[in-house]
Amino acid sequence: xxxxxxxxxxxxxxxxxxxxxxxxxxxxxxxxxxxxxxxxxxxxxxxxxxxxxxxxxxxxxxxxxxxxxxxxxxxxxxxxxxxxxxxxxxxxxxxxxxxxxxxxxxxxxxxxxxxxxxxxxxxxxxxxxxxxxxxxxxxxxxxxxxxxxxxxxxxxxxxxxxxxxxxxxxxxxxxxxxxxxxxxxxxxxxxxxxxxxxxxxxxxxxxxxxxxxxxxxxxxxxxxxxxxxxxxxxxxxxxxxxxxxxxxxxxxxxxxxxxxxxxxxxxxxxxxxxxxxxxxxxxxxxxxxxxxx
Amino acid sequence: xxxxxxxxxxxxxxxxxxxxxxxxxxxxxxxxxxxxxxxxxxxxxxxxxxxxxxxxxxxxxxxxxxxxxxxxxxxxxxxxxxxxxxxxxxxxxxxxxxxxxxxxxxxxxxxxxxxxxxxxxxxxxxxxxxxxxxxxxxxxxxxxxxxxxxxxxxxxxxxxxxxxxxxxxxxxxxxxxxxxxxxxxxxxxxxxxxxxxxxxxxxxxxxxxxxxxxxxxxxxxxxxxxxxxxxxxxxxxxxxxxxxxxxxxxxxxxxxxxxxxxxxxxxxxxxxxxxxxxxxxxxxxxxxxxxxx
Numbered sequence: 001x002x003x004x005x006x007x008x009x010x011x012x013x014x015x016x017x018x019x020x021x022x023x024x025x026x027x028x029x030x031x032x033x034x035x036x037x038x039x040x041x042x043x044x045x046x047x048x049x050x051x052x053x054x055x056x057x058x059x060x061x062x063x064x065x066x067x068x069x070x071x072x073x074x075x076x077x078x079x080x081x082x083x084x085x086x087x088x089x090x091x092x093x094x095x096x097x098x099x100x101x102x103x104x105x106x107x108x109x110x111x112x113x114x115x116x117x118x119x120x121x122x123x124x125x126x127x128x129x130x131x132x133x134x135x136x137x138x139x140x141x142x143x144x145x146x147x148x149x150x151x152x153x154x155x156x157x158x159x160x161x162x163x164x165x166x167x168x169x170x171x172x173x174x175x176x177x178x179x180x181x182x183x184x185x186x187x188x189x190x191x192x193x194x195x196x197x198x199x200x201x202x203x204x205x206x207x208x209x210x211x212x213x214x215x216x217x218x219x220x221x222x223x224x225x226x227x228x229x230x231x232x233x234x235x236x237x238x239x240x241x242x243x244x245x246x247x248x249x250x251x252x253x254x255x256x257x258x259x260x261x262x263x264x265x266x267x268x269x270x271x272x273x274x275x276x277x278x279x280x281x282x283x284x285x286x287x288x289x290x291x292x293x
Numbered sequence: 294x295x296x297x298x299x300x301x302x303x304x305x306x307x308x309x310x311x312x313x314x315x316x317x318x319x320x321x322x323x324x325x326x327x328x329x330x331x332x333x334x335x336x337x338x339x340x341x342x343x344x345x346x347x348x349x350x351x352x353x354x355x356x357x358x359x360x361x362x363x364x365x366x367x368x369x370x371x372x373x374x375x376x377x378x379x380x381x382x383x384x385x386x387x388x389x390x391x392x393x394x395x396x397x398x399x400x401x402x403x404x405x406x407x408x409x410x411x412x413x414x415x416x417x418x419x420x421x422x423x424x425x426x427x428x429x430x431x432x433x434x435x436x437x438x439x440x441x442x443x444x445x446x447x448x449x450x451x452x453x454x455x456x457x458x459x460x461x462x463x464x465x466x467x468x469x470x471x472x473x474x475x476x477x478x479x480x481x482x483x484x485x486x487x488x489x490x491x492x493x494x495x496x497x498x499x500x501x502x503x504x505x506x507x508x509x510x511x512x513x514x515x516x517x518x519x520x521x522x523x524x525x526x527x528x529x530x531x532x533x534x535x536x537x538x539x540x541x542x543x544x545x546x547x548x549x550x551x552x553x554x555x556x557x558x559x560x561x562x563x564x565x566x567x568x569x570x571x572x573x574x575x576x577x578x579x580x581x582x583x584x585x586x
Contacts, residue, residue: 123437144416
């Protein structure tokens with residue numbers, strides 16, 4: 001399977017699944033529009049694609065509810081972007097080239113739309129029909145850890161606090177492990193759980209996720225320097241102008257690229273421990289390293 | 294069992310359970326302090342007490358993990374208060390007589406502490422040891438509905454939008470059913486689920502919760518007029534000065550009191566359908582009607 005074909009096939013389905021999940025809710029119009037707006041604002045859908053790709057590589061049949069779990073994870077990612085963009089956080093007016101949620105719906109509804117997306121994602125998993133209760137509990141447990149204080153939310157706190165000081169490389173890595181890595185790794189593990197992966201496969205997937213998450217974030221830091229605002233759909237050079245600690249600022253740009261390649265290679269190494277095809281996941285790793293936005 | 298004794302026994306245990314659950318997390322200090330601050334800021338602990346009281350009435354033995362579920366629900370309630378108090382929402386400086394979370398920790402950390410409490414509450418339920426996976430999934434499913442867009446968060450959106458217009462009594466009731474009633478009812482149902490209640494008992498508990506939730510909110514509206522800021526631990530008369538639609542403003546104060554008594558009586562009626570002792574729940578209903586804060 002070729003990644004371009006795979007994404008072309010699944011991206012509209014992910015979009016459609018999220019739209020259906022939101023439209024099926026009996027909720028106030030403004031809340032529905034606000035939730036829908038940010039979910040449909042585009043983005044690379046890397047987390048859902050990772051889940052679906054892992055499932056595709058590890059299982060010989062499609063899972064009837066994989067799209068629901070993929071959509072739930074994208075909802076968590078989207079809620080985190082809505083909250084991160086708020087004036088009291090990163091204060092961003094643009095996201096993916098469009099006005100941020102609070103610019104369109106106001107801060108109060110934006111905060112609540114984020115809260116609602118987060119809450120809904122747990123309900124979506126709890127209401128799956130074709131997954132055992134044991135596996136649903138496992139998916140929810142890991143989702144809570146990855147998205148919460150010990151994962152993404154904790155990383156966001158460290159990131160905010162890190163803006164005011166020079167971080168060491170270890171501290172910077174910890175920020176990213178939590179802020180970006182935890183949910184990326186969760187997407188991969190969720191694919192493994194749905195595919196009934198063995199314990200060994202889960203360990204390999206976890207290692208793959210951790211290296212991929214760091215590679216993703218290093219490339220993010222590099223793009224902030226080498227990319228244009230047009231390519232990125234957000235203001236380029238923001239890290240540098242705010243004197244934020246990044247891989248290039250701590251290591252120089254060439255050394256950051258070396259580190260990116262190291263983690264990409266380690267990610268691919270981790271895949272060696274999985275049986276069967278790994279083409280899609282190798283291509284996804286390359287995509288993350290080579291992406292321009 | 295007497296409600297005063299019951300509360301005196303359980304309130305410190307609830308407090309301790311929440312503290313342990315937060316202190317056990319490996320997370321940034323500021324985030325931990327912010328989460329802990331609002332959880333320990335007092336409050337009536339009505340939701341945890343409701344859960345524990347239902348369990349006490351319906352089951353002849355204590356449940357080893359009821360306090361964990363009770364703590365998780367109080368975390369959801371607390372996150373909703375932290376977000377509600379934000380400048381872009383109700384803009385409150387005081388809560389339970391103490392500075393609100395964002396006044397102490399700043400808006401960014403306050404938003405994230407709320408996000409973390411919400412996320413953690415699902416994880417706490419998912420990690421219970423003495424509850425079957427089926428029941429955990431049921432608890433999580435209902436938790437998501439009660440706390441989310443179709444419940445509490447939706448109610449908060451309606452409440453904000455209602456500030457700008459005169460609501461009908463039906464619209465006001467819908468706001469409260471969602472904003473306060475949904476999570477109160479969930480606390481009651483969670484007690485029922487942990488007690489292995491029958492379907493009929495769950496229906497009766499659900500009716501009890503719906504009337505109790507409305508009674509609770511009507512009394513809240515009444516106290517805003519008849520209470521003092523000192524008693525309430527928050528600014529009294531706020532609804533009136535902001536011309537907010539409330540039961541007294543739509544119905545007059547005496548008629549609002551009548552409606553309060555009606556829902557309290559219906560709540561007690563619903564309890565008739567349960568076997569065994571109902572003393573605690575009847576006393577809790579009286580407490581909610583007669584409370585001064």
